[in-house]
Amino acid sequence: MAHKVFIDGEVGTTGLQIRERLQNRDDITLVQVAAERRKDAGARREALAEADVAILCLPDEAAKEAAALAEPYGTRLIDASTAHRVAPDWVFGFPEMAEGQRALVAGATRVSNPGCWSTCAIALIRPLVQAGLIDPAAPPSISGVSGYTGGGKAMIAEYESGEVQGSFLYAAAQGHKHLPEIMAHGLLSRVPVFVPSVGQYAQGMAVAVHLPGLGAAGMKAAEDALRAAYAGARFVAVVEASVDEPRVWPERLNGTNRLELSVHGNPKTGEAVLVAVLDNLGKGASGAAVQNLNLMLGVDEGAGL
Ligand SMILES: NC(=O)C1=CN([C@@H]2O[C@H](COP(=O)(O)OP(=O)(O)OC[C@H]3O[C@@H](n4cnc5c(N)ncnc54)[C@H](OP(=O)(O)O)[C@@H]3O)[C@@H](O)[C@H]2O)C=CC1
Numbered sequence: 505m506a507h508k509v510f511i512d513g514e515v516g517t518t519g520l521q522i523r524e525r526l527q528n529r530d531d532i533t534l535v536q537v538a539a540e541r542r543k544d545a546g547a548r549r550e551a552l553a554e555a556d557v558a559i560l561c562l563p564d565e566a567a568k569e570a571a572a573l574a575e576p577y578g579t580r581l582i583d584a585s586t587a588h589r590v591a592p593d594w595v596f597g598f599p600e601m602a603e604g605q606r607a608l609v610a611g612a613t614r615v616s617n618p619g620c621w622s623t624c625a626i627a628l629i630r631p632l633v634q635a636g637l638i639d640p641a642a643p644p645s646i647s648g649v650s651g652y653t654g655g656g657k658a659m660i661a662e663y664e665s666g667e668v669q670g671s672f673l674y675a676a677a678q679g680h681k682h683l684p685e686i687m688a689h690g691l692l693s694r695v696p697v698f699v700p701s702v703g704q705y706a707q708g709m710a711v712a713v714h715l716p717g718l719g720a721a722g723m724k725a726a727e728d729a730l731r732a733a734y735a736g737a738r739f740v741a742v743v744e745a746s747v748d749e750p751r752v753w754p755e756r757l758n759g760t761n762r763l764e765l766s767v768h769g770n771p772k773t774g775e776a777v778l779v780a781v782l783d784n785l786g787k788g789a790s791g792a793a794v795q796n797l798n799l800m801l802g803v804d805e806g807a808g809l
């Protein structure tokens with residue numbers, strides 16, 4: 505029998521992309537609420553009760569409300585928002601992050617999908633902390649660029665109406681909402697400096713983790729640590745630096761569920777940078793949610809991806 509899946513927030517940026525990935529699958533029946541009733545708590549409660557799994561593609565407060573509405577029915581949840589990413593009773597939905605994480609996701613009732621920035625940062629930082637190449641108390645700074653779809657419907661409207669043009673840095677005041685999850689799952693004891701930016705293009709992300717003084721031997725060790733951490737992973741790969749040299753193109757994995765990592769630097773000076781590229785709407789959001797759903801349903805991890 506088909507699994508019943510409700511996408512709460514189905515007409516938002518992340519929700520629409522998840523629907524596209526699920527709507528033609530024979531093993532899934534979508535439970536739907538009419539678009540005009542999408543914020544009606546009664547209609548959402550009924551859908552949450554009917555579904556086997558609900559994927560929350562909502563602002564944080566609405567995601568917390570949905571989790572409370574679903575509680576009495578035991579509906580399994582995947583939350584795409586920031587609301588539960590460091591909550592102890594939710595499993596962090598980055599299956600490649602650690603040995604055993606895939607099994608935790610598969611068996612979970614509540615899975616919190618990682619943020620797009622944090623997927624990149626954690627993927628690069630965590631294995632290096634574990635290899636002793638990053639001191640958790642002296643974390644590297646992080647920078648990056650995202651397409652404007654990362655800001656959801658509101659930012660898409662700003663760009664596509666012409667109200668906003670150009671690119672900008674943001675969160676320079678060091679309060680970005682992904683910092684807690686980067687610290688917790690990146691195994692850091694001190695918060696890193698993080699300066700993200702938005703470029704004048706729709707979709708795709710590149711992130712750099714800055715490692716001053718890593719040295720030539722450290723660069724080799726970093727690449728070895730990353731390769732060991734993601735050996736056998738289907739959607740995460742370490743690629744040669746040449747793939748991302750001399751320009752890192754944030755759009756190069758668009759339309760995929762892939763995350764690619766590379767190690768760059770100058771062996772003469774020892775200055776190094778780790779780079780991650782993904783589609784913010786793919787492995788950074790909707791693709792990751794579908795991968796987690798597949799694991800929870802016990803089907804091929806890559807179904808529909
Ligand atoms: N865009 C991205 O790249 C990523 C987004 N995320 C996260 O996913 C979540 C969704 O983001 P995104 O899709 O970009 O956001 P959007 O603003 O594009 O979509 C959110 C949807 O939720 C609806 N909504 C708002 N409040 C409620 C409510 N109380 N009840 C029901 N529906 C509600 C909105 O309605 P309306 O149509 O009226 O606006 C909208 O359709 C957010 O938490 C975001 O942080 C995660 C990773 C990446």
Ligand SMILES: CC(=O)N[C@@H](CCC(=O)OP(=O)(O)O)C(=O)O
Pocket residue numbers: 584585586618619620621650651652653654655681682700701702788
């Ligand atoms: C470009 C842009 O604004 N991006 C969003 C993050 C998108 C994403 O990954 O995240 P959440 O799941 O945490 O919303 C931001 O930086 O706040």
